[in-house]
Amino acid sequence: MQIAILVTNTDDSAFAQAHPRDGAKFTTLVQMARPDWSCDVYLAKGGIFPEDITTYDGVMITGSPASTRSGAAWIDRLMGLIRQMHDARLPLFGVCFGHQAIALALGGTVDHLPGGWVHGLTWNHLVARPDWARALPDEVAIYGSHVEYVRDLPEGAVPLMTRDGINTGFTLGDHIATTQHHPEMDHGFICALTEELRSHMGPEVYARAQDSLSTAADQPALAEAIARFFEAAARA
Template sequence: MRIAILMTNTDDSAFAHRHPKDGAKFTALVQMARPHWSCDVFAVKDDIFPEDISRYDGVMITGSPASTRSGAPWVDRLLALIRQIHDRKIPLFGACFGHQAIALALGGRVDDLPGGWVHGRTENHLVARPEWAAELPDVVSIYGSHVEYVHELPKGADPLMTRDGHSTGFTLGRHIATTQHHPEMTHDFICALTEELRTDMEPQVHARALDSLQEQADQPALAEAIARFFEAARVG
């Protein structure tokens, strides 16, 4: 398969330059499960978009510190592209910002997260089990870092995962799947990011993050599930 990765991460800090970019992270996630698949990265945050999205077997939208509610021209253009992808039923997977952007583009609602910043390893209860998610555990561990969330799902969407009473992933038809969190992040990266953001966090948030990172996320299982999602969506 050929996957388009729409890179939305606006972080241009020294820390970001010391680590692989999100395009590389998502490519590694895809190829962890399907080494022969190819990925093309488009920095949509710099207004670089695919000329013809229909050339791709699937699309992934990355995370970002930017807000889907910012009204930035590139965000508006991305929301329009999401609606086009949905209309054409091209398989689409969104993570964090991508999850929120898909929801917002298709009529859902994004708000500030009650209780503030979530950061570290999160435990998400699988509330639906499509065939492609058959091998995921009932409680899925995924690294996360966010202050906004999807308050209302788009019409026709079904919750996939929940955490603390909030949806942390959804499906829409057979061609859309999302997660609020970051399946592309490795344990080494989230640990480094936690230390980088230490002074930006309240002490209790940092302490909870460190405690959560004593165990690792379910990255290999997530990589396989995402690959199966694209395969099932193409068949559907």
């Protein structure tokens, strides 16, 4: 399969420059499960998009510190492309910002997280189990970092995962799946990011994050589930 990765991460700091960029992290995630698949990276945050998105077998939208509600021109363009992909039933997987952008583009709502910043390892209850997710445990461990969330799902969407009563993933038809959290992040990166953001998140969030990172995420199982999602969506 050939997958398009739409990078929305607007962080160009020295920290970001010192670590693998999102295009590389998502390519690694895909090829962890399917080494023979190819990935093309597009810097959507810079207004760079595929000329014809329908030439791809599937699309992934990455995370970002940007807000889906900012009204930036590139975000408006991305929203239109999401609606185009939905109409074409093109297999689409959204992560964090991507999860929120898909929801917002298709009629859902995004809001500030009621409990404040979530960072570190998150445990997500699998509330639906499509066939492609059969390898996932009932409680899925995924690294996360966010202050906004999907408050209301788009019409027709089905919850996939929840955490503390808040939606952290959904499906829509056979062709869309999302997660609020970050399957592309490995343990080394989330630990480094936690230190980088320490002064911004405050002592309580930092302490919780540090405590959570004694356990690793279910990254191999997530990579396999995402690959199976694209395979199942292609057959649908």
